[in-house]
Amino acid sequence: MEIFDAFHLARLQFAFTVSFHIVFPAISIGMASFLAVLEWRFLLTGDKAYKDMYLFWSRIFAVGFGMGVVSGVVMAYEFGTNWSGFSLVAGNITGPLLTYEVLTAFFLEAGFLGIMLFGWHRVSPRAHFFATFMVAVGTLISTFWILASNSFMQTPQGFAMENGRIVPVDWFKVIFNPSFPFRLAHMTIAAFIVAAFIVAACGAWHLLHGRRDVPVKRSFSMALWMLLVLTPIQIFVGDAHGLNTREYQPVKIAAIEGLWETEHGGTALNLFGLPDMDAEVTRYAIQVPHLGSLILTHSWDGEIRGMKEFPPEDRPYSPIVFWTFRIMAGLGMLMLLTAVVGLLLRRNGRLYEADWYQWFVLCMGPSGIVALLAGWITTEVGRQPWTVYGVVRTVDSVSPIGSQQAGVTLLMLVIVYFLVFGTGVYYMLKMMKAGPSAGLETRESLKYPELHNRALDVLEGE
Incomplete structure (x- = not known):
């Protein structure tokens, strides 16, 4: 197999760009809902700590949202430049679904994003909360349409083939295909878990550095409660998704398990x-x-069923999916352990004082992103050698491009992505290192107030 031909370079390019892209929408999906909860609590209780948390995490959300939009645009161009065969055959399905995503989700997010980020003193509190809520709803609607399109590629139904092209016959069946409910739930919960671990790790960092103010402790606590609820649910949903995959994509399950004989x-x-x-x-x-x-x-x-029951040309590449699945599942068990240990420490009154646990949470911070990428690789590589499972092969989906063209564009994307998105990630980490502001009313809750005297003096001067 020639790994540097146009076909494999185009696959590598798309894998590279989608791996960057998927991280930022996941952060945006989880963080938008978190912000809606924070503002709702602020309006309900009047507790300024919730507003401090909102103002801090909204900046993280804004950077992640912007990078998600930019990286998504690049992928849209790749469908035309590198995968015109796929667009020609399946465009009657994927085109409308992605258009619905833009019309119902992106416009909703874009329309209310400015009010959400810059409207605190320009609109009423309820209007601002409505804007935040609409942005959160928009991210979930976007998830709906993107997963509908991708799930159709995994378990297609509701279509007919006419002149070598996929033509929709029943849009309800196209959208609500057999794997869609499981994949939508799995991905949405994964996005919430990604955001929860980022928030928890940020809180752990500041707890380890002596901060004990309300925004830090509350962020840490809320994230751990979210993980305690969502992690067991995600394991249950993942199990149901596995059963669904075994029914509709049995060779993928065989490849994931490294099973050759029945x-x-x-x-x-x-x-x-x-x-x-x-x-x-x-x-x-x-x-x-x-x-x-x-x-x-x-x-x-x-x-x-073992892989030997399927023709060799229809088998996914087992060495990849075998290990990416185990990385995802192993991290899932560690996530559950993180949440359960946090509950035990909370009940013993040691949640904010157990340094060893805070180090563990800090190390687990990237685990949501790593598990997300591992799961996505398992899903997409496990679908191979098909772009639309059982209907359109990947080798027939690539554009008639040369290896030099594919290689040069891949190299350019690698350089640009690491410069642009590397800078964005660095800026997000820098903001998280600074942490949410400690309001004057939280002075007494600081474990080591001398570390924050300078910041509090500035606040008092204002």
Whole structure:
């Protein structure tokens, strides 16, 4: 296999750009809803700490939202430059769905974003909250349409083929295809978890550096409550998604599990192994008997089809999805542990004083993003060699471009992305390092007030 031909370079380019892009919308989706909750609490209680938290995290949201928009525009161009074959065949489906996303979500977000960011003293409090709420709703609507389009590529239905092109027959079936509800729930919860870990890690950083003011403690506490609720739900949704994938994309499940032979009477789970696509075997496998059946069929002797039952040209590349899935699942278990330990420390009154736990939360800060990327890679690589599963092959979707053209544009995108988005991420981290402002009313809650005397003196002067 030639890895530097136009086809593989185009795939690498899209994988690179989508990996950058998906992070920022996930941050925006989770953070927008968090901001809506903060402002709702501020209006309900009048507690200024909620407003301080809102003003701080809205800046993080604004940077992430801007980078998400920019990176998304690049991907839209790639459909025409690198994947014109896909656009030609499937454009009757993906075009309208992405148009609906722009008309119903992007315009909604753009229309209220300015009021949300700059309207605190220009509109009434209720009008401002309505703007924040509309931006949060807009991010969720955007998620709906993007996942509808991508889920159609995973489990297509409601269409007919006419003259080599996909033509919609039933839009309800197109949108609400078999995998859509599971993938929408899984992705939305993942975005909330991404935001929750960012907020928790920021709070942990400032707790470790001696801050004990209300905005810091409350951010840390709210994020951990969110993780305690969402992490078990995400595990449940992920299990349901796995059952759905086994039904509609069985070869993807076989590749994820590194399973070559169909094991009758109960399938073992490969905890560890190195799938070998040429030898059709998973080397150095560490197995747990019947555990695969229990997880993937919810029965002791459930049968899972092995990859050898599918033609070699229809098999995903197991060495990638085998490990990305395990990274995602392993981080999911650590997330659950983080939330449960936080609950135990909270009940013992040591949540804000256990430095070892705060270090652990700080290290877990990027885990939501890493798990998100690992899950996305598992989903997309597991769909290969199809762009529209069972209908359009990826090799038939690429544009008639040369390897030099694909390679040069890939190199340019790598340089520009690391400069532009690297700067944006650095700025976000710099803002998080500064932390939310400590209002005058929270002076007494500081563990080490001498660390903040200068900042408080400035506030008093104002």
